Amino acid sequence: MQAWLCENPVGVEALNWKHQPTPEPGPREVLIEIKAASLNFPDLLIVQNKYQIKPALPFVPGAEYAGIISAVGTEVKHLHVGQPVACLSGTGGFGTHTLAPAALCMPLPPGFDLVDAAAFVMTYATSYHALIDRAALKAGETILVLGGAGGVGTAAIQIAREAGARVIAAASSADKCALCLAQGAHATINYSEHTPNGSLRDAIKEATGSRGPDVIYDPVGGDFAEPAFRSIAWRGRYVVIGFASGPIPSLPLNLPLLKGASVVGVFWGEFAKREPQSNAAMLHTLAQWYLQGKIKPVIDQTLPMEALPQAYAIMASRQVKGKLVLVNAH
Numbered sequence: 001m002q003a004w005l006c007e008n009p010v011g012v013e014a015l016n017w018k019h020q021p022t023p024e025p026g027p028r029e030v031l032i033e034i035k036a037a038s039l040n041f042p043d044l045l046i047v048q049n050k051y052q053i054k055p056a057l058p059f060v061p062g063a064e065y066a067g068i069i070s071a072v073g074t075e076v077k078h079l080h081v082g083q084p085v086a087c088l089s090g091t092g093g094f095g096t097h098t099l100a101p102a103a104l105c106m107p108l109p110p111g112f113d114l115v116d117a118a119a120f121v122m123t124y125a126t127s128y129h130a131l132i133d134r135a136a137l138k139a140g141e142t143i144l145v146l147g148g149a150g151g152v153g154t155a156a157i158q159i160a161r162e163a164g165a166r167v168i169a170a171a172s173s174a175d176k177c178a179l180c181l182a183q184g185a186h187a188t189i190n191y192s193e194h195t196p197n198g199s200l201r202d203a204i205k206e207a208t209g210s211r212g213p214d215v216i217y218d219p220v221g222g223d224f225a226e227p228a229f230r231s232i233a234w235r236g237r238y239v240v241i242g243f244a245s246g247p248i249p250s251l252p253l254n255l256p257l258l259k260g261a262s263v264v265g266v267f268w269g270e271f272a273k274r275e276p277q278s279n280a281a282m283l284h285t286l287a288q289w290y291l292q293g294k295i296k297p298v299i300d301q302t303l304p305m306e307a308l309p310q311a312y313a314i315m316a317s318r319q320v321k322g323k324l325v326l327v328n329a330h
Contacts, residue, residue: 001019001020001021001022001095001096001097002017002018002019002020002095002096003017003018003020003060003092003094003095003096003097003098004016004017004018004060004061004062004094004095004305004308005017005018005020005058005059005060006046006047006057006058006059006060006061007057007058008057009046009047009048009049009054009057010048010049011047011048012044012047012048012308012309012312012313013309014047015047015061015308015309017306017308022097023097023099024071025071025072025073025076025099026073026099027073027074027075027076028073028075028076028101028102028103029073029076029099029100029101029102030069030071030072030073030076030079030085030099030100030102030105031069031070031071031072031097031098031099032065032067032068032069032070032085032087032097032098032099032100032105033067033068033069033070033096033097034065034066034067034093034095034096034097034098034305034328035066035067035068035114035115035118035327035328036065036066036067036114036115036117036118036119036302036325036326036327036328037062037064037065037066037093037094037118037305037325037326038064038065038093038118038119038122038151038323038324038325038326039311039312039315039323039324039325039326040063040064040122040151040323041242041244041315042063043061043062043063043094043312044312044315044316046061046063046091047061053090055090055091059091059092060091060092060093060094060095060098061091061093061094062091062092062093062094062095062098063088063089063090063091063093063122064086064087064088064093064118064119064121064122065086065087065092065093065098065118066084066085066086066087066108066114066115066117066118066120067084067085067114068082068083068084068085069081069082069083069084069085069105070097072102073102076102078102078107079102079105079107083107083108084107084108084112084114084117085105085106085107085108086105086106086108086117086118086120086121087100087104087105087106087121088104088121088122088125089101089104093118094305094308094326095305096305096328103276106121106283106287108287109287109291111291112287112290112291115299115302115325115327116290116296116297116299118325119151119297119299119322119323119325120286120290120297121283122151122152122268123151123152123154123155123297123323124155124159124286124295124297125268125272125279125282125283125286126152126155126241126266126268127152127155127156127159127217128159128282128285128286129266129268129271129279129282130156130217130239130241130264130266130268131143131156131159131160131163131215131217131239132159132163133271133278133282134237134239134264134265134266135215135217135237135239135264136237137160137163137165137214137215138163138164138165139163139164139165140164140165140166141165141166141214141215142165142166142167142168142208142211142213142214142215142233143156143160143165143166143167143168143213143214143215143216143217144168144169144170144189144204144207144208144213144215144216144217144228144231145157145160145167145168145169145170145180145185145217146170146216146217146218146219146220146224146228147170147171147218147219147220147244148169148170148171148176148177148180148183148185148188149169149171149172149176149177149179149180149321149322150219150244150320150321150322151297151298151322151323152219152241152242153169153171153180153217153219154179154180154183154297154298154321154322155295155297156217157169157180157183157184157185158183158184158294158295158296159295160184160215160217161183161184161185162289162294162295165214165215166186167184167185167186167187168185168186168187168188168189168204168207168208168213169181169183169185169187169188169189170188170189170190170191170224171188171189171190171191172190172191172192172318173190173192174190175321176321177189177190179298179321179322183298187207189203189204189207191224200224200227200228200231201227201230201231204228204231205231208231208233211233212231212232212233212234212236213231213232213233213236214232214233214235214236214237215236215237215238215239216228216229216232216236216237216238216239217239217241218238218239218240218241219241219242219244220242220243220244220245221242221243221244221245221246221247221248221249222243222245222246222247222249223245223247223249224245225249225251226249226251226252226255229251229255229256229261230255232259232261233259233261234259234260234261235259235260235261235262236259236261236262237261237262237264238256238261238262238263238264239264239266240263240264240265240266241266251263297322297323298321298322298323299322299323299324299325300314300320300321300322300323300324301314301324301325302324302325302326302327303324303325303326303327304326304327304328304329305326305327305328307326308326311324311326
């Protein structure tokens with residue numbers, strides 16, 4: 001097998017594409033022949049030693065991938081050789097093969113494209129857990145999706161649309177706003193045309209008829225978080241997904257008090273560990289939605305697995321719409 005090996009987490013430039021022995025699965029593991037792996041923001045942080053999870057060195061980055069099982073451990077009963085699966089294991093995806101815990105593998109029904117599957121679990125599981133479980137989004141409510149053109153943003157737009165909500169998406173350029181509309185958003189706000197503390201609030205007010213959004217979905221953080229929260233509706237829910245812009249914002253606690261609003265944290269990975277049955281049911285629902293054509297990952301482009309450094313550079317430029325996926329030719 002071959003894989004991108006991180007032996008010194010000082011950045012992308014330290015990764016090396018190397019031959020390694022193909023491993024044998026442990027009792028509760030499977031060996032996966034990787035067909036596709038998507039690039040997520042934590043994949044950049046982890047090779048820079050900036051992520052909260054710090055794997056033992058050396059490691060292969062790549063949190064999310066899809067492929068075909070080529071060997072199973074002695075205690076694995078629900079998966080079999082030749083079965084297509086998607087997996088979000090945190091590491092191991094940027095190579096030709098990887099070992100994965102069987103418990104983290106999502107069996108794929110017939111007709112589930114493997115490139116789509118590699119870009120599916122993190123974004124859709126996060127967004128469904130955030131909107132349906134944590135925020136209890138209801139039909140007829142209004143949601144503001146910040147970072148609407150990204151991987152989790154496009155997934156959130158699609159899921160909110162299926163829930164019957166009115167979707168306002170915010171993105172940083174005209175073409176990204178156009179993408180949000182194509183995914184089902186009813187209106188858009190272009191960040192680049194607004195200042196955080198001034199016209200952004202005016203734009204949200206205009207888009208919501210002065211009422212404010214019932215739910216704000218925020219994977220971005222940074223300077224727009226506080227003005228967005230100040231615009232929230234009475235009894236609104238501000239859903240904290242992550243901080244792709246870098247800075248973690250600080251919110252004055254009088255704001256939720258004045259609006260009777262909630263700040264709702266979302267940590268899908270921990271939810272999956274603590275509530276595995278609920279998570280499995282959610283993934284089943286999402287897989288059915290995919291097969292019914294209700295949701296579909298937005299793929300910016302696919303690149304060969306050997307082009308991982310190029311993919312990192314594209315992601316760092318913040319020009320990606322949806323997700324980048326690396327594919328193996330074999």
